[in-house]
Amino acid sequence: MASLTEDQLISRYFAPLATDNGARGLTDDAATLSVPEGQHLVVTTDALVAGVHFLPDDPPDLIARKSLRVNLSDLAAKGATPHAYTLCLALPEGWREEWLARFAEGLRQDGGEFGFALLGGDTVKTPGPLTIAVNAFGLTPTDRIPRRDGARPGDSLYVSGTIGDGALGLLTRTGQGGLTDLAAEDRDYLIRRYLLPQPRTGLAAAVLTHASASMDISDGFVGDLSKLLRASKVSADVELEAVPLSEAARHACALDAAHFERALTGGDDYEILCAVPLGEGSAFEGMARALGVTVTRVGTVTSGSEPPRFLEGDGRERKFGRGSFSHF
Numbered sequence: 001m002a003s004l005t006e007d008q009l010i011s012r013y014f015a016p017l018a019t020d021n022g023a024r025g026l027t028d029d030a031a032t033l034s035v036p037e038g039q040h041l042v043v044t045t046d047a048l049v050a051g052v053h054f055l056p057d058d059p060p061d062l063i064a065r066k067s068l069r070v071n072l073s074d075l076a077a078k079g080a081t082p083h084a085y086t087l088c089l090a091l092p093e094g095w096r097e098e099w100l101a102r103f104a105e106g107l108r109q110d111g112g113e114f115g116f117a118l119l120g121g122d123t124v125k126t127p128g129p130l131t132i133a134v135n136a137f138g139l140t141p142t143d144r145i146p147r148r149d150g151a152r153p154g155d156s157l158y159v160s161g162t163i164g165d166g167a168l169g170l171l172t173r174t175g176q177g178g179l180t181d182l183a184a185e186d187r188d189y190l191i192r193r194y195l196l197p198q199p200r201t202g203l204a205a206a207v208l209t210h211a212s213a214s215m216d217i218s219d220g221f222v223g224d225l226s227k228l229l230r231a232s233k234v235s236a237d238v239e240l241e242a243v244p245l246s247e248a249a250r251h252a253c254a255l256d257a258a259h260f261e262r263a264l265t266g267g268d269d270y271e272i273l274c275a276v277p278l279g280e281g282s283a284f285e286g287m288a289r290a291l292g293v294t295v296t297r298v299g300t301v302t303s304g305s306e307p308p309r310f311l312e313g314d315g316r317e318r319k320f321g322r323g324s325f326s327h328f
Helices: 006-017 021-026 060-077 097-114 165-173 184-195 201-210 221-232 247-255 258-265 281-290
Strands: 040-049 081-092 117-126 131-140 156-160 213-217 235-239 271-276 295-302 309-311
Touching: 006 021, 006 097, 006 117, 021 117, 040 060, 060 081, 060 097, 060 131, 060 201, 060 213, 060 271, 081 097, 081 201, 097 117, 156 281, 165 184, 165 247, 165 258, 184 247, 201 271, 201 281, 213 221, 221 235, 221 258, 221 271, 247 258, 281 295
Parallel strands: 081 117, 235 309
Antiparallel strands: 040 131, 081 131, 156 271, 156 295, 213 271, 235 295
């Protein structure tokens, strides 16, 4: 059983992460957040709960990094660069100092990698599962960030990276879905993508320059696309053969065709979905390539208020049993 007081816990594990001067070494009740001249602040928050967003026995450093990265993904989708964050950590009975040390190391690693400074937060004990909530702050040079409601008919739809690795990685991690028959390198790849998503922070400048609408894919490609289209009061045609899958995901789908639907609806992608106006697609693709992020055109925004159409290679429409993961 842990024997640290709350003050000792903060000073030992979290104060060393608070490199921003406004954090005051985590010795005060509030921090001061400075926004550089000419910049605008973008704010987002995500909470992760053991047994819902991660498994209780996942490595603590990767849990910490995932808690930051799901927020970094939201910032990237708004064209914002990381600036600072606050952390609320609800620890269950029986937590160990060794676990906390590894958790703090994960925060330190990604804070350094992404230039993401800890400003403060809170630590509490809970009778429920481990819960982590992060408020993230990003910066953009303009307040005209790409929201969900900006897509227009004729826009091209793009996604970054590959879709479905996180959802299939969770199945692999828990031994479900018959994925034990996958090659070891495919299993390792999918599990890694589930444990440690890659926020597309490098794409932020291209999104800010070219996207008419944008969001990150966290609950599933099919459902999150529907959210963007509803907000924009439009529809879309999506070419299913164009949706990018990793080699590992393709191998999983070859084992069981049902995995394709899980890949498109299961969530945990943390890739960027955006609409780009007609005539700007080539420039967007070129800028993304220069920034080192792969993007793929998957469809076209259309007029109307009906749900998007997901089209097979022969033109037939495919229906999905559910659109995305839902908490409720």
